Amino acid sequence: xxxxxxxxxxxxxxxxxxxxxxxxxxxxxxxxxxxxxxxxxxxxxxxxxxxxxxxxxxxxxxxxxxxxxxxxxxxxxxxxxxxxxxxxxxxxxxxxxxxxxxxxxxxxxxxxxxxxxxxxxxxxxxxxxxxxxxxxxxxxxxxxxxxxxxxxxxxxxxxxxxxxxxxxxxxxxxxxxxxxxxxxxxxxxxxxxxxxxxxxxxxxxxxxxxxxxxxxxxxxxxxxxxxxxxxxxxxxxxxxxxxxxxxxxxxxxxxxxx
Amino acid sequence: xxxxxxxxxxxxxxxxxxxxxxxxxxxxxxxxxxxxxxxxxxxxxxxxxxxxxxxxxxxxxxxxxxxxxxxxxxxxxxxxxxxxxxxxxxxxxxxxxxxxxxxxxxxxxxxxxxxxxxxxxxxxxxxxxxxxxxxxxxxxxxxxxxxxxxxxxxxxxxxxxxxxxxxxxxxxxxxxxxxxxxxxxxxxxxxxxxxxxxxxxxxxxxxxxxxxxxxxxxxxxxxxxxxxxxxxxxxxxxxxxxxxxxxxxxxxxxxxxxxxxxxxxxxxxxxxxxxxxxxxxxxxxxxxxxxxx
Numbered sequence: 001x002x003x004x005x006x007x008x009x010x011x012x013x014x015x016x017x018x019x020x021x022x023x024x025x026x027x028x029x030x031x032x033x034x035x036x037x038x039x040x041x042x043x044x045x046x047x048x049x050x051x052x053x054x055x056x057x058x059x060x061x062x063x064x065x066x067x068x069x070x071x072x073x074x075x076x077x078x079x080x081x082x083x084x085x086x087x088x089x090x091x092x093x094x095x096x097x098x099x100x101x102x103x104x105x106x107x108x109x110x111x112x113x114x115x116x117x118x119x120x121x122x123x124x125x126x127x128x129x130x131x132x133x134x135x136x137x138x139x140x141x142x143x144x145x146x147x148x149x150x151x152x153x154x155x156x157x158x159x160x161x162x163x164x165x166x167x168x169x170x171x172x173x174x175x176x177x178x179x180x181x182x183x184x185x186x187x188x189x190x191x192x193x194x195x196x197x198x199x200x201x202x203x204x205x206x207x208x209x210x211x212x213x214x215x216x217x218x219x220x221x222x223x224x225x226x227x228x229x230x231x232x233x234x235x236x237x238x239x240x241x242x243x244x245x246x247x248x249x250x251x252x253x254x255x256x257x258x
Numbered sequence: 259x260x261x262x263x264x265x266x267x268x269x270x271x272x273x274x275x276x277x278x279x280x281x282x283x284x285x286x287x288x289x290x291x292x293x294x295x296x297x298x299x300x301x302x303x304x305x306x307x308x309x310x311x312x313x314x315x316x317x318x319x320x321x322x323x324x325x326x327x328x329x330x331x332x333x334x335x336x337x338x339x340x341x342x343x344x345x346x347x348x349x350x351x352x353x354x355x356x357x358x359x360x361x362x363x364x365x366x367x368x369x370x371x372x373x374x375x376x377x378x379x380x381x382x383x384x385x386x387x388x389x390x391x392x393x394x395x396x397x398x399x400x401x402x403x404x405x406x407x408x409x410x411x412x413x414x415x416x417x418x419x420x421x422x423x424x425x426x427x428x429x430x431x432x433x434x435x436x437x438x439x440x441x442x443x444x445x446x447x448x449x450x451x452x453x454x455x456x457x458x459x460x461x462x463x464x465x466x467x468x469x470x471x472x473x474x475x476x477x478x479x480x481x482x483x484x485x486x487x488x489x490x491x492x493x494x495x496x497x498x499x500x501x502x503x504x505x506x507x508x509x510x511x512x513x514x515x516x517x518x519x520x521x522x523x524x525x526x527x528x529x530x531x532x533x534x535x536x537x538x539x540x541x542x543x544x545x546x547x548x549x550x551x
Contacts, residue, residue: 113340113343117319117344119313120315120317120324121317123313124320127278147308
C-alpha cells in the first residue's frame with residue numbers, strides 16, 4: 001500500500017477512535033481515488049478559493065472523514081484538527097460543510113446531490129471557456145438514487161468533457177439494490193467509461209489524465225475497509241462504528257501489514 | 259406571465275452575461291429567440307427537475323444567476339430537498355420560476371395542481387417566496403431579486419389580476435384603508451376576485467406579492483382589526499401568523515384534493531373562492547363582527 005495512503009488511513013482510525021464516530025470502511029474504500037484526484041487537480045491549499053483551481057465534490061458525503069484526512073495530507077489544515085471530527089464546535093462534521101472547511105466546494109450528505117451540482121459546475125466552467133476541471137466521487141450505494149442517473153444523462157447529453165466522475169464500486173449494496181456491471185451502464189448512458197483497480201493510485205491517475213470528448217466515468221473497483229481485513233469482512237457491522245482501544249490496536253496492526 | 263418572464267429575462271440577459279436559463283422541457287418555443295441569441299446560456303435540459311435545481315446550484319457556485327423554469331408541483335414539491343440543501347443550505351441563490359400555480363392547470367387534474375409550494379418553501383432559511391399577481395408585478399420583482407444572492411421562488415400564473423399595484427419586494431400594499439374594523443388580506447392573482455367581492459364592503463384591503471419575507475410592519479398596522487385572509491394556496495395565512503396574537507379568519511383551501519377538471523374559474527367556484535362566494539363569506543364575517551361589537 002502507498003505509504004501516504006496508509007498514513008491517511010491511520011489518521012482516520014485515530015480520529016474515529018478519538019471522536020466515537022465511524023464510517024471507516026467507506027473511507028478506506030476511497031483513499032486512493034481521493035489521492036488520485038488531488039494528484040491530478042490544480043489547487044493551492046494556502047488559497048482554497050484560488051480562482052484558477054479545479055473543483056472537487058464529494059458526492060458521497062458520508063466519506064467525510066476520509067476527505068478531511070486527504071485535505072489535511074495535502075495541506076489544507078493540520079492533521080491534529082482531525083481529532084475534533086464530529087465534535088460540537090468542530091469545523092469537521094460527519095458530513096462536509098463548504099462554509100466551514102477549506103477545500104470543500106459543496107456541503108453534501110444527502111445522496112445523489114453532489115454529482116448533479118458538479119454537472120452544474122462543469123457547465124458553468126464551459127460557458128466561461130475555462131480550462132478548469134470538475135471531479136466528483138459517487139458511491140455505488142448512492143447510485144441507487146435516481147438523481148445520479150438524471151445528472152449523468154444531462155452530463156452526457158451536454159458532452160461535458162471537463163467533468164470526471166469517480167464511481168466507488170465497493171459492493172456496498174449487495175444486500176439491497178446492487179448495481180451489476182456499472183461500467184456497461186455508464187457506457188450505455190453515453191459516458192466515456194474506464195474501469196480500474198480502485199486502490200491502484202497510478203492506474204487511477206492515468207485514467208483521470210486520459211483525454212475525453214465527453215463526461216468521463218472512472219469505475220474504481222474497491223474494497224470497503226481496504227487495509228483492514230476485519231473491516232472488509234464485516235463492512236455492514238462497521239459502517240458507523242468507532243473502535244474501542246483493543247479494536248483500534250488490532251486495526252492499526254492490520255493496516256501496518258497491508 | 260410566462261411571456262413577461264421571457265421578455266424580462268431576455269432584456270436583463272443582454273446586460274448581464276451571468277444569466278443562464280435552464281428549462282425542464284417547458285416554454286421551449288418561447289425561449290427559442292433567447293437560445294439563438296445566447297446559445298451558451300439557454301438549456302432545455304429535460305424532464306429531470308431534481309437534477310435541474312442542483313445543476314442550477316452548480317451554476318451559481320461559479321457566479322451565474324440561473325433561472326430554472328418548469329411546472330410548479332414538479333419544481334417545488336418534488337424538488338424540495340434540492341432547493342433546501344443545494345440552494346438554501348449551500349447558499350446558492352438560483353431563481354426558481356414555476357408555471358401552473360394553484361389550479362391554473364385545472365383540466366389536468368390533481369397531479370398538476372400546486373398549492374403547497376409557497377407554504378413549504380417559506381419554511382426554508384434564506385428562501386425568498388414571491389407571488390406576483392400580474393405581468394407588471396412579475397417584471398418588477400424579477401428585476402429586483404434575480405441577483406439577490408438568495409434562492410428566489412417566482413410563482414407565475416396564466417390568470418393574473420387586472421389591477422395596477424406598484425409592488426416592491428418584501429412590502430405589502432394597502433389598497434384600501436377606510437378605518438374599518440375588518441381588514442381583508444390577500445396575495446397574487448386571486449386579488450381580482452377579492453377586489454370584486456369587497457368593492458363596496460366596509461373593509462380595509464391589504465395585498466401581498468411577497469410571501470417571504472412577509473411585511474410584518476403592514477400587518478402590525480392592522481392588528482387592532484379583525485383580519486380576514488382570502489387565498490387560493492397555503493402560505494399566506496401561515497406567513498401572516500408570524501405576527502403573534504392577531505384575530506384572524508381564513509377563507510382558503512379545503513383539506514381534500516380538488517378532483518374536478520374544467521378551468522381555474524370552475525375550481526375556484528367549487529371551493530368558494532369565486533367573487534360571489536368570497537363576498538358571502540365576508541358579509542357573514544362582517545355581520546359577526548358587528549354583533550360581537
